Amino acid sequence: MTVAVGLHAVTKRFGDVVAVDAVDLEIADGEFFSLLGPSGCGKTTTLRMIAGLEFPTEGSIRIFDEEVALAPPNKRPVNTVFQSYALFPHMTVAENVGFGLAMRKVPDAELRRRVGEAIELVRLGGMENRRPTQLSGGQQQRVALARALVNRPKVLLLDEPLGALDLKLRQAMQVELKDIQREVGITFVYVTHDQEEALTMSDRIGVMDAGRLLQVGTAEDIYERPANRFVADFIGETNFLDGVIVAEGHVEIGAAHTVRARTGAPVGTAVTLMLRPEKIQLHHPDEVVDGRNRLEGTVRHRLYFGDSLYYEIELKSGDTIDVRVENVPSLPRWDPGQRVAVSFHHDAADALTE
Amino acid sequence: MTTTDERPTRVADPEFERKAERAEALRGFLQALPSYAYLVFFFAIPLVIVFVFSFASRSRTGRPVLSDWNLDSYAKLFQPIVAEIVARSLWLALLNTVLCLAIGYPFAYWLATRRSARYRAVLLVLVLIPFWSNFLVRTYAWRVLLGENGFVTEIGRALGLWDKLLFTQPAVFIGLLYGYLPFMVLPLYAALERMDWSLVEAARDLYASGWVAFRKVTLPLSKPGVIAGSILVFIPSLGAYVTPDILGGAKTTLLGNYIVRQFTAARNWPFGAALSFVVLVVMLIATIIYFRTDARTI
Known part of the structure; x- marks a missing residue:
C-alpha cells in the first residue's frame, strides 16, 4: 500500500485547548477517506493541517513520503474544497478554476484546455463567464470542486463540501463526487459530521471525538464492530x-x-x-x-x-x-x-x- | 345543491391597491422631508447664489453689483497664478491621499485582522479620539509642535533633517496627513473587516504566496474601501483651508485660501464665486467618472 497521507503523533493546541490529540493515521493512495465526528471534534483542524492552513504543535505530516508539516499551503501537492466554497467573487468561473494553474505559470493554451476539461468534468459547460454570485449553491459547489481538481493534486481535501446544500441535491452530489473520485483516481480526504454521507461514500472512515481518533475502518467495521461506546452511539x-x-x-x-x-x-x-x-x-x-x-x-x-x-x-x-x-x-x-x-x-x- | 356554496369571489380591488401605493409614497416623502428641506435651504440655494454671483460685476470699491452680467470672472481663471495654485493644491492633495493610503492600509489591515473583537473596538476608538476635540484647536496644537522650539522641529534638527518647519509647505503637508488619516483608515477598516478570509486561504491553497494572495484577492476585494477613503481624503485636502491658513506661509497658498481671500482681502466676490463653482463641478465630474469606471471593474 502506498501511503498518500501519513500523520504521526500529530497534536494541535490553541492556547490551552487541545484541538487534535496525538493522531496517528495512514491514508492509502486512491482511497476515499472520511473523517467523521461531531462539531469541535478536531476533524477540520486535522484537514487544515494537511492543507497547510494550520501548523501542528507536534508531530509529522507526510504526503507521499515528503515531510510537509511545516510547509506553507502553496508548497503542498494538495488542494482543498472549502466548506463555504470560498470562490473569488471578483473573478469569473473560468478565472476561478484557472487560478491555481495561473499561479503555477502553466502556459496559456494548456491552462485554457485544462480549465475547459475541468468545467466539463463538473458539468458546468457554458457557465465559464459567469460570476460565482450568479450561480446556485450546487453550481458554486461544482466550481469549487473543479478549481481544486484542475490542478491534479495528489490529495484532494474536502471540508464538509455538501453541508450547505439541501437534502436532494446533497444526495445527488454524493453519488457524483464518488463517481468523480473513481474517474480521476485521486485520494480524497473528506471531512463530515454527517454519518450517512461518510458511510455511503467512503472506502474507510476515521471517527474522531475530542481531538482523538477513536476508530479507523470500513463503514461496516465501524457500524457493526464499533471500538467503543462513543462510536457505537455516534454512528446509527x-x-x-x-x-x-x-x-x-x-x-x-x-x-x-x-x-x-x-x-x-x-x-x-x-x-x-x-x-x-x-x-x-x-x-x-x-x-x-x-x-x-x-x-x-x-x-x-x-x-x-x-x-x-x-x-x-x-x-x-x-x-x-x-x-x-x-x-x-x-x-x-x-x-x-x-x-x-x-x-x-x-x-x-x-x-x-x- | 343549494346556495350554501355562496362565497365572496371579488375582494381584491385595484382602486384600493392604488391608494395603498400612493399612501406608501407619501409616507416616504414625509420621512425624507426634513433632509430635503435642510439640503435645499443650506446647500442648493447657497449654491445657486454662488452661481449667480459668479456672473456679477464689481463697483469701483470692489462691491459686487448684480447687474452688467458678464463672464470676466471665468476669463480670470486662466491667469498663471490660478494655474500655479491649482497645481500646488492638486499635488498636495494627491500626495496626501497616497500617503494616507500607504500608512492607513497596513494599519487598517492589522486592525481588521486582530482576533479579539474587544481589542479591535478599543483600537478603533483610539482612531476616533482626535474627533473629540475641535479641528481648529488640534491644528493650533501642531503650531506648537512644529514651532521654533517645538518637539517635532527639535527632533528634525537633532537628526539634521530640517531647521524650520512652521509656515512651510512640509508643515501644511504634516497637518493634512494628520487631519485626514482617520478618514482613510475607517472605510479601509470597514472593507477589510467584512472580508471573507477563507478566500485568502483558498488563494494560498491554490499556490499563491502570501504577497500574491494579497495582491490577487485582498486588495481587489478591499477596493471599495480604497476608493471611499481616497475620495474622503482627496476632496477635503484639495479644498483645505484651516490647515494651510494656520500652518502655512504666504508661499503655500492653496485653493481654499485663495478662494477665501477673494471674498475677504481681495474683495472680488464674482471671481471667488466662479472659482468655487468650477472647482465644485470639476470634482463632481471626476468623482462620477471614478465611480462609473469602478462599477464596471468590480
Missing part, C-alpha cells in the same frame, strides 16, 4: 445495556437475564452491551425461540415512521430498549401494555469495555 442508533461478564461469552444484564454476546473480556469485567434496534425481533411471549438470546418485557410505546415502526420495550431488568421493525404486512403489530419476548443473535450483541 444503539441500545446500551449495562452488564457483567459471568462466563466466557456470557453477559448478565441486571439480575434478571443472562445472554450470549461477542466478547473476549474475562469473567467479572463490567461491560456495556450494544444492540442495534434493527437486529432485534419481537415475539409472542409463548413463542419458543431457538438458538437466540431471549428476553422478556412489556411494550411501552409504539412510534410510526412510515417505512418502519419503533417499539420501546421495558425489559424485566428495568432497562428499556428500542426495537425497529420493518413495516410489512407479515409482521404483527404490538400494542402498548402488551407482554412480548425479544430475541437477538449473539453475534449482534457486542460487549464493549470502553
Whole structure:
C-alpha cells in the first residue's frame, strides 16, 4: 500500500485547548477517506493541517513520503474544497478554476484546455463567464470542486463540501463526487459530521471525538464492530445495556437475564452491551425461540415512521430498549401494555469495555 | 345543491391597491422631508447664489453689483497664478491621499485582522479620539509642535533633517496627513473587516504566496474601501483651508485660501464665486467618472 497521507503523533493546541490529540493515521493512495465526528471534534483542524492552513504543535505530516508539516499551503501537492466554497467573487468561473494553474505559470493554451476539461468534468459547460454570485449553491459547489481538481493534486481535501446544500441535491452530489473520485483516481480526504454521507461514500472512515481518533475502518467495521461506546452511539442508533461478564461469552444484564454476546473480556469485567434496534425481533411471549438470546418485557410505546415502526420495550431488568421493525404486512403489530419476548443473535450483541 | 356554496369571489380591488401605493409614497416623502428641506435651504440655494454671483460685476470699491452680467470672472481663471495654485493644491492633495493610503492600509489591515473583537473596538476608538476635540484647536496644537522650539522641529534638527518647519509647505503637508488619516483608515477598516478570509486561504491553497494572495484577492476585494477613503481624503485636502491658513506661509497658498481671500482681502466676490463653482463641478465630474469606471471593474 502506498501511503498518500501519513500523520504521526500529530497534536494541535490553541492556547490551552487541545484541538487534535496525538493522531496517528495512514491514508492509502486512491482511497476515499472520511473523517467523521461531531462539531469541535478536531476533524477540520486535522484537514487544515494537511492543507497547510494550520501548523501542528507536534508531530509529522507526510504526503507521499515528503515531510510537509511545516510547509506553507502553496508548497503542498494538495488542494482543498472549502466548506463555504470560498470562490473569488471578483473573478469569473473560468478565472476561478484557472487560478491555481495561473499561479503555477502553466502556459496559456494548456491552462485554457485544462480549465475547459475541468468545467466539463463538473458539468458546468457554458457557465465559464459567469460570476460565482450568479450561480446556485450546487453550481458554486461544482466550481469549487473543479478549481481544486484542475490542478491534479495528489490529495484532494474536502471540508464538509455538501453541508450547505439541501437534502436532494446533497444526495445527488454524493453519488457524483464518488463517481468523480473513481474517474480521476485521486485520494480524497473528506471531512463530515454527517454519518450517512461518510458511510455511503467512503472506502474507510476515521471517527474522531475530542481531538482523538477513536476508530479507523470500513463503514461496516465501524457500524457493526464499533471500538467503543462513543462510536457505537455516534454512528446509527444503539441500545446500551449495562452488564457483567459471568462466563466466557456470557453477559448478565441486571439480575434478571443472562445472554450470549461477542466478547473476549474475562469473567467479572463490567461491560456495556450494544444492540442495534434493527437486529432485534419481537415475539409472542409463548413463542419458543431457538438458538437466540431471549428476553422478556412489556411494550411501552409504539412510534410510526412510515417505512418502519419503533417499539420501546421495558425489559424485566428495568432497562428499556428500542426495537425497529420493518413495516410489512407479515409482521404483527404490538400494542402498548402488551407482554412480548425479544430475541437477538449473539453475534449482534457486542460487549464493549470502553 | 343549494346556495350554501355562496362565497365572496371579488375582494381584491385595484382602486384600493392604488391608494395603498400612493399612501406608501407619501409616507416616504414625509420621512425624507426634513433632509430635503435642510439640503435645499443650506446647500442648493447657497449654491445657486454662488452661481449667480459668479456672473456679477464689481463697483469701483470692489462691491459686487448684480447687474452688467458678464463672464470676466471665468476669463480670470486662466491667469498663471490660478494655474500655479491649482497645481500646488492638486499635488498636495494627491500626495496626501497616497500617503494616507500607504500608512492607513497596513494599519487598517492589522486592525481588521486582530482576533479579539474587544481589542479591535478599543483600537478603533483610539482612531476616533482626535474627533473629540475641535479641528481648529488640534491644528493650533501642531503650531506648537512644529514651532521654533517645538518637539517635532527639535527632533528634525537633532537628526539634521530640517531647521524650520512652521509656515512651510512640509508643515501644511504634516497637518493634512494628520487631519485626514482617520478618514482613510475607517472605510479601509470597514472593507477589510467584512472580508471573507477563507478566500485568502483558498488563494494560498491554490499556490499563491502570501504577497500574491494579497495582491490577487485582498486588495481587489478591499477596493471599495480604497476608493471611499481616497475620495474622503482627496476632496477635503484639495479644498483645505484651516490647515494651510494656520500652518502655512504666504508661499503655500492653496485653493481654499485663495478662494477665501477673494471674498475677504481681495474683495472680488464674482471671481471667488466662479472659482468655487468650477472647482465644485470639476470634482463632481471626476468623482462620477471614478465611480462609473469602478462599477464596471468590480
